Amino acid sequence: MTESLEDKAVRLIRTAAIQLPDDVKDALKKACSREESENGKLTLEALLKSVDLSEQEGTPICQDTGSIVFYVRGACPMRGLEEALSKATARATVEVPLRANMVDPFTGENTGDNLGQFSPFFIWESNPHRNSVELTVVLKGAGSDNQTTLSMLNPTEGIDAIENLVLNRVVEAGGKSCPPTIIGIGIGGSSDVAVLLSKKALLRRIGSRNPNPRVAELERYLLERVNSTGIGPMGLGGTTTSLGVNVGWAHRHIASLPVAVTMSCWALRRASITLSGSDISETKKSRRREAVSDT
């Protein structure tokens, strides 16, 4: 029997929850072999041991299985895909399982299945020229997301201000963001664009560099400076504070310099699949459902 789109999505969420992406695992291993602090090394060893255990036993890496965001790149009927991915989210909550994390902000009531107003959340990037759709799921833990900031800098302060901002954020976040972190930075655009760019920067593989040489240099420089703070694994001191710094940028308004700094804990959980033509035609068959209110 062929796997349905919903089944594929459940499998995708399971992979993200249980298996640390290769690039992150490699970076963690390298960091562990280089770490100079005794406590730092002990911590990194414990993390790697836990990652292996998760894979072997099929249990989620972290008890906080996060907020669920799907990135969809390509051309695809929105309603059908969103419906299948929402169903997959509810099923994954039971089958993986995931922790039920979504609560009503006003009453505190937990929805129990990780569905809710704008949950899961979808970020669409239409590309009518592509025949296939690339689907990525990100499970974002709250501990590190609570350390994420958006700052509207004064444009005349320039690049120095951006560097200072990032370094100060790293020190303020300390152990709270579960370092070694992966830092996504969005520079420019309007405030919403900056935050989105910082999030999307985390989709890029660790060690890859922004195609803009100036931005690539900033990434290299920031990573070196962040690691020289000595904050270390879990904020207990050491030479590994971040595994990677990825920057996304946009042209900015003459009057604004938005900078978003998104912190990801070391357990950067993302997984991708490419949907085929038959997956996409499946979404066209889905029945209509009520539109989600956008208020």
Add this chain to the structure above:
Amino acid sequence: MRSVVLKTPLSEQDVRNLRIGDVIHVSGEIVLARDRAHQRLLELARTGTTPPFRLEGSAIYHCGPLVKKVAEGWRILSAGPTTSMRMEPFEADAIGRFGVRMIIGKGGMGPSTAKAMRVFGAVYCAAPGGAGALLAESMKEVKGVEWLNLGVAEAVWILEVEEMGPLIVAIDSRGNNFYEETSTRARMLLCKGAPTS
């Protein structure tokens, strides 16, 4: 670096002997409590009501576990620490009023908790954040669960653990704070500016 296994319930002397940087493993009963459980605990304290679990000499673990209901009860699947700082408004009281001897979490705590640790004799231990599977492996038995109406992740779980760790003592009862030392050093480095290499 010293490494010891401590068994709960803990005495004041047990924790007064510890200093920052020590690596420990904990065995015995521990109590999992996070945001809302702390809130409720302190509401009880205000009205002089005894909570339905033992806290004297206990270790409180800041954790909202991922659990699965099985035929014989519950299984803990993944149980790493949550950010402790959110419990800062409550923890000094929990230590002072209920005799808690150890807090396990991540990211450290603030001055009021550190002060209570000095005054009453308690320590803060850092668990490796995100090592949910490793820490769950040390959890051998769910002895009880209270306040399930707060939700599975916010409930109070009473667990039997075996050599849970590695835990690094990060705030001790002598006024030392690992996080403060690390961040102070980092701030000094930032003030000095970029290296001239």
